[in-house]
Amino acid sequence: MRCTEEGFTCRSSVQAVASECRWKVGLSLGTAVTAYQEAVVREQTLRGPRGFLLPTVIGYPKGRFPGEKGNEVVVAIGSDALSRAETFNLVHPAQGTRANRRPALLDFALRLRHQMRKKRKDQPWGVVAYPTHCHPDRLRELRSIAGELFERLILVEEPLLLAMGKYHELSTRCALFVDLGASATRFHLFTAQAPFPEGEVMIPQGGNAIDAGIREAILRTYPELLLTDSTIAQIKEKLGFVSPINRRSTLQITYGCSRRDLDLSDLLQEACEKQVAVVLEGLQKVTSRCPSDLVEEFLGNVFLLGGGARLRGLRERLQLELLQQGFSMASVAYVPGPQSFIAKAALRWALATADDRWEVPLFNYR
Numbered sequence: 001m002r003c004t005e006e007g008f009t010c011r012s013s014v015q016a017v018a019s020e021c022r023w024k025v026g027l028s029l030g031t032a033v034t035a036y037q038e039a040v041v042r043e044q045t046l047r048g049p050r051g052f053l054l055p056t057v058i059g060y061p062k063g064r065f066p067g068e069k070g071n072e073v074v075v076a077i078g079s080d081a082l083s084r085a086e087t088f089n090l091v092h093p094a095q096g097t098r099a100n101r102r103p104a105l106l107d108f109a110l111r112l113r114h115q116m117r118k119k120r121k122d123q124p125w126g127v128v129a130y131p132t133h134c135h136p137d138r139l140r141e142l143r144s145i146a147g148e149l150f151e152r153l154i155l156v157e158e159p160l161l162l163a164m165g166k167y168h169e170l171s172t173r174c175a176l177f178v179d180l181g182a183s184a185t186r187f188h189l190f191t192a193q194a195p196f197p198e199g200e201v202m203i204p205q206g207g208n209a210i211d212a213g214i215r216e217a218i219l220r221t222y223p224e225l226l227l228t229d230s231t232i233a234q235i236k237e238k239l240g241f242v243s244p245i246n247r248r249s250t251l252q253i254t255y256g257c258s259r260r261d262l263d264l265s266d267l268l269q270e271a272c273e274k275q276v277a278v279v280l281e282g283l284q285k286v287t288s289r290c291p292s293d294l295v296e297e298f299l300g301n302v303f304l305l306g307g308g309a310r311l312r313g314l315r316e317r318l319q320l321e322l323l324q325q326g327f328s329m330a331s332v333a334y335v336p337g338p339q340s341f342i343a344k345a346a347l348r349w350a351l352a353t354a355d356d357r358w359e360v361p362l363f364n365y366r
């Protein structure tokens with residue numbers, strides 16, 4: 001049995017091909033979190049990469065609505081929007097299919113562009129990640145948004161970015177990546193540095209499903225407690241855990257001069273344990289698609305990424321579960337920087353792509 005925190009070796013430093021564009025970006029626009037990485041090539045020297053993570057959320061000042069002229073300046077996005085939750089109307093533009101999804105996504109993209117370009121006069125070229133099984137409508141939407149952000153763009157499927165992963169190259173023959181996102185948990189098999197045919201499984205349960213479980217359990221136990229979606233997500237991120245971790249998770253409620261401590265340990269553990277079941281189900285499904293003599297090798301190189309990989313105890317628990325199932329070679333590890341891993345790989349792709357391979361955005365959202 002091997003227990004590793006870092007299962008990757010970095011064999012080569014970032015290499016950039018000659019390009020007329022000096023500023024390259026890798027972007028992953030998730031339903032919960034937007035991650036981007038940028039690098040600037042100046043006098044044949046690479047500056048960066050620099051990374052940014054922001055919640056995919058947009059805040060509108062009261063009385064303002066998605067799609068209105070001038071929104072790119074008055075709206076707030078990311079943590080800035082969350083910190084103004086009391087006075088701004090918050091919208092999660094990449095979640096759901098509400099009528100205002102389109103204009104809200106456009107406002108988010110325009111504000112992001114405003115933030116990205118604050119200190120620069122030139123325009124970036126960007127590689128944008130998209131998940132496997134992405135609906136064609138969503139892909140069109142992503143391409144239009146990318147057209148607002150970048151002068152040239154390439155859309156690349158997430159497993160290909162993971163496979164390329166030259167930024168942190170795999171040192172093993174087979175690997176199994178588990179991407180624990182907000183809307184889904186995705187499983188990808190690789191042999192050498194290529195995706196494995198048919199080796200993709202998606203279970204439409206992720207961090208949002210855990211949040212829903214926590215909300216339900218809190219309402220059942222403390223019906224008087226009304227919490228916003230982002231507070232519930234924060235409670236999970238700060239206090240959530242699965243066994244073998246055992247901790248006391250208390251929430252302090254202050255109301256005027258009175259203070260109350262609520263012990264949420266059991267409730268949080270119960271809700272978070274569902275993520276373990278989802279991962280085990282996905283591992284079983286995805287390994288049932290590969291030759292039986294390779295199963296041990298895949299399970300010997302399981303890598304967790306995405307925000308859900310940060311759940312306390314998850315790696316240790318999965319390791320134990322696989323051992324109990326008889327996989328003595330099982331090894332579960334985190335990738336470095338689990339939430340920005342895909343954006344980093346996208347930047348790597350951007351830096352390695354020759355100028356004649358980029359798309360010129362032909363249409364946009366407006």
Ligand SMILES: Nc1ncnc2c1ncn2[C@@H]1O[C@H](COP(=O)(O)OP(=O)(O)OP(=O)(O)O)[C@@H](O)[C@H]1O
Pocket residue numbers: 029030031032033034180181182183184206207208233236237238240305306307308309310311312339
């Ligand atoms: N410490 C933590 N413990 C548990 N969950 C966490 C932790 N930190 C972040 N998360 C969860 O990870 C999820 C966000 O992960 P990620 O950034 O990979 O999602 P995403 O890419 O936006 O989602 P998707 O891929 O489904 O579009 C959220 O549900 C968030 O609450």
Ligand SMILES: [Mg+2]
Pocket residue numbers: 030031181182306
């Ligand atoms: Mg994601």
